[in-house]
Amino acid sequence: xxxxxxxxxxxxxxxxxxxxxxxxxxxxxxxxxxxxxxxxxxxxxxxxxxxxxxxxxxxxxxxxxxxxxxxxxxxxxxxxxxxxxxxxxxxxxxxxxxxxxxxxxxxxxxxxxxxxxxxxxxxxxxxxxxxxxxxxxxxxxxxxxxxxxxxxxxxxxxxxxxxxxxxxxxxxxxxxxxxxxxxxxxxxxxxxxxxxxxxxxxxxxxxxxxxxxxxxx
Numbered sequence: 001x002x003x004x005x006x007x008x009x010x011x012x013x014x015x016x017x018x019x020x021x022x023x024x025x026x027x028x029x030x031x032x033x034x035x036x037x038x039x040x041x042x043x044x045x046x047x048x049x050x051x052x053x054x055x056x057x058x059x060x061x062x063x064x065x066x067x068x069x070x071x072x073x074x075x076x077x078x079x080x081x082x083x084x085x086x087x088x089x090x091x092x093x094x095x096x097x098x099x100x101x102x103x104x105x106x107x108x109x110x111x112x113x114x115x116x117x118x119x120x121x122x123x124x125x126x127x128x129x130x131x132x133x134x135x136x137x138x139x140x141x142x143x144x145x146x147x148x149x150x151x152x153x154x155x156x157x158x159x160x161x162x163x164x165x166x167x168x169x170x171x172x173x174x175x176x177x178x179x180x181x182x183x184x185x186x187x188x189x190x191x192x193x194x195x196x197x198x199x200x201x202x203x204x205x206x207x208x209x210x211x212x213x214x215x216x217x
Contacts, residue, residue: 050110
């Protein structure tokens with residue numbers, strides 16, 4: 001499969017699941033008697049860990065351009081985090097598990113976002129970056145809406161719950177999320193470097209060298 005298509009699909013699936021999970025986080029934990037404050041703390045860890053990791057890694061990767069290495073490390077982390085998420089709701093409530101998993105998910109997802117955008121723009125050069133970014137975001141938002149509908153449809157609607165789980169639990173939705181996220185993991189190792197033509201990074205570097213030469217002259 002074309003490396004560009006693999007990158008776009010991978011980005012769209014994980015962005016869609018991140019949007020779906022963050023939108024349903026209250027409904028995931030409330031059946032297990034987590035309070036609104038507790039689910040708020042879990043959501044806050046998801047966002048704060050992501051912002052911190054992104055702030056640290058983005059400048060480093062912007063200088064090193066080690067996009068493929070980062071993708072091949074972070075994609076498995078995200079997939080494993082979604083699998084681990086299946087087991088985080090507990091009764092009585094325990095914040096340690098959800099917070100640890102959300103910290104990993106947030107850190108890997110937030111820092112992967114700019115990397116994936118940059119890598120896809122590099123792969124599709126000389127197509128305008130605006131076109132590539134728009135396609136990626138639209139794909140992620142579209143799949144996020146689809147995932148929300150599916151996950152809501154398969155929540156446990158049995159009165160009193162089933163299989164020892166409370167009424168309204170979203171165990172099946174979390175399993176769906178974990179399975180699909182795991183199936184995406186191999187895609188990270190199918191993505192390859194651009195083999196023909198010059199990428200955007202090379203063009204920008206050459207332009208910078210030409211500009212520096214002109215200033216020096």
